[in-house]
Amino acid sequence: MKHDTLFAQQHQVVDFAFDDAVADVFPDMIRRSVPGYEAIISQLGVLARHYAQAGSRIYDLGCSLGAATLSMYRQSSDLNIEHICIDNSESMVKRCRSRLQRHMPDANLQVICENIEETSIHNASLVVLNFTLQFLAPEIRLELLKKIYQGLLPGGVLILSEKIIFSDKTENQLQTDWHLASKRANGYSDMEISQKRAALENVLIPDTLEEHQQRLAKAGFRQSCQWFQSFNFISLVALK
Numbered sequence: 001m002k003h004d005t006l007f008a009q010q011h012q013v014v015d016f017a018f019d020d021a022v023a024d025v026f027p028d029m030i031r032r033s034v035p036g037y038e039a040i041i042s043q044l045g046v047l048a049r050h051y052a053q054a055g056s057r058i059y060d061l062g063c064s065l066g067a068a069t070l071s072m073y074r075q076s077s078d079l080n081i082e083h084i085c086i087d088n089s090e091s092m093v094k095r096c097r098s099r100l101q102r103h104m105p106d107a108n109l110q111v112i113c114e115n116i117e118e119t120s121i122h123n124a125s126l127v128v129l130n131f132t133l134q135f136l137a138p139e140i141r142l143e144l145l146k147k148i149y150q151g152l153l154p155g156g157v158l159i160l161s162e163k164i165i166f167s168d169k170t171e172n173q174l175q176t177d178w179h180l181a182s183k184r185a186n187g188y189s190d191m192e193i194s195q196k197r198a199a200l201e202n203v204l205i206p207d208t209l210e211e212h213q214q215r216l217a218k219a220g221f222r223q224s225c226q227w228f229q230s231f232n233f234i235s236l237v238a239l240k
């Protein structure tokens with residue numbers, strides 16, 4: 001696995017982009033930056049086993065290199081699922097396509113380069129937004145959730161993982177400090193941490209847990225259950 005040193009040199013901070021340089025080190029970057037990422041990926045397989053309906057579609061929106069899809073496929077390969085992976089980064093999509101074709105050659109799979117705002121969703125038993133919604137402009141998030149709700153089959157679910165903020169200032173500071181401590185423990189220097197934070201500032205806009213739950217309810221979901229938290233990273237299952 002290629003080591004992520006993208007922010008190790010002092011440089012002029014530009015907005016973070018999912019380009020070739022990021023895609024090349026992405027598995028290392030996300031594993032060291034998102035506490036619990038690997039646990040989430042493996043539990044997505046368990047949840048897919050639970051919710052995937054035979055002959056339906058599973059959408060992985062903002063799929064990056066396809067880790068979520070691979071985990072879900074491995075637990076549901078007997079169910080004749082059509083896997084739809086979407087990302088708007090060409091750098092991610094070309095690597096994702098070749099990885100998934102290699103690791104799941106018998107799967108019914110489409111890997112598409114497009115903005116998830118444009119994706120039409122239907123016959124879905126499961127839709128995954130694993131750390132993707134946070135990169136969309138806040139004012140279009142509800143529309144996307146409504147579209148997902150409409151495209152889900154009865155009994156279908158959305159799995160939504162996000163970095164969050166906390167309305168209580170003290171807790172927000174503590175959770176942020178704990179996350180930074182985990183990045184340091186994973187070998188990132190203070191300079192790397194602060195340069196990456198500056199690069200993400202205008203690109204990753206987090207909501208509170210309450211904002212997510214209210215938005216999911218507005219989109220039509222009858223209930224959303226939090227199943228994961230590690231510091232300021234959470235995951236929800238939203239039920240149609």
Ligand code: GEK
Nearest residue numbers: 018062063064068087088089115116130131132135
């Ligand atoms: C994983 N889910 O490994 N349309 C399509 N893709 C988008 C959009 C958009 N509007 N905005 C951002 N992306 C993955 C990890 S990473 C999370 C998801 C992170 C894509 C973007 O190109 C990137 O690949 C992904 O969403 C976010 O389970 O890097 O923190």
